[in-house]
Amino acid sequence: MTIARSKIGLMATLAFGLACLLAHGQNYGGERRVLKSDAVQFMFPEQVTVVAGKASVVALHFRIAQGLHINSHTPKDEFLIPTTFSIPEGAGVRIESATYPAGTELVLPMDPKNKISVYTGEFTILARIVASKGNNLVEAKLRYQACDNSACMPPKTIAVAIDVIGQ
């Protein structure tokens, strides 16, 4: 009886180890796919289930590369490019509204007199969406413009792929 229990324990351990190994490999592969020179990466969710035909709020999480900042949705200068989230028409999902986080005020060492409104680190956009019934593979867009303390990269639009299941 004791020997049988030990065998079960050993098998459970091996199964757990194997599961960890697989999970580790999948995570590694996933990260490698998104590893690009983009200043912003879409983190999650990859899939959401919502009530078809009814407005639902989905929280979209993004991460900005270390040492960089992007303009908030409401930058203080008219020339600066705001961060915006959109869903192209005909995707089976339409966006009713998007709620953006308030920007953090940043003072650049080279320009101590001015404050700019930016996002750094991780930020979340709350998108109010209405999905059709069924499986809707949406390629939403996030447009942003990133800088560090002394230089700026050109504005960029990245794809935000989400599988929206309308039930």
Place this chain on the structure above:
Amino acid sequence: MKWQRSIPLKRNTLVLTAVLFILAVFAWAGWANWEYRQQAAERLLASAAKGELVADPAGGMAQYASPLKGKPAPAFALEDLSGKKVTLASYKGKAVLINFWATWCGPCKLETPWLVELRNKYAGQGFEILGVSTEGEDLKKDDKAGRDKDRAAIGKFVEQMKVPYPMLLDGDSISQAYGGLDAMPTSFFVDRKGTVVAAQMGLTSESDIESNIKKALGE
């Protein structure tokens, strides 16, 4: 009996040790993987956004190592704000600072007053600046409304800053010839013979820009 009881005890200890060992290995692997990905992301981002910075042999500030340094500056003909074609070739015999900038670039605007001041200081010695507006992938060739809006924004900025040098449009059309221009501001200092003698990426300092202007003037 004692011997029989000690076997399961030993096995339990072995199983527990194995579980702890496997957990420790995976915790370590997870941490190592995270660390590796962080470093790889930073390396990739740094190479994409910053170009290569190398130490100045004279002990000064690190310089942007453009592959164009020591080579002839790529020729171009771009429209200015009035619609007139301006060529780099027409400035032969002068030292030229080609300054790639953008309306959305905060650091570019910070260095503009320095550029205005330095241009006025060295113009008499045969020095000119060519500002080249580079808006990035979002502004398409056929987007007339977008281009008009961009032109108006540049015009407004030129007026506000009292920019005395030519401001050229559509820098994106020559950005590949100048190394891709991953970040703004990027400046190339061209001597009187048309050779790139120095390059800078990002906001540095007025004195750093001035020393490169002197280099281009052959001082």
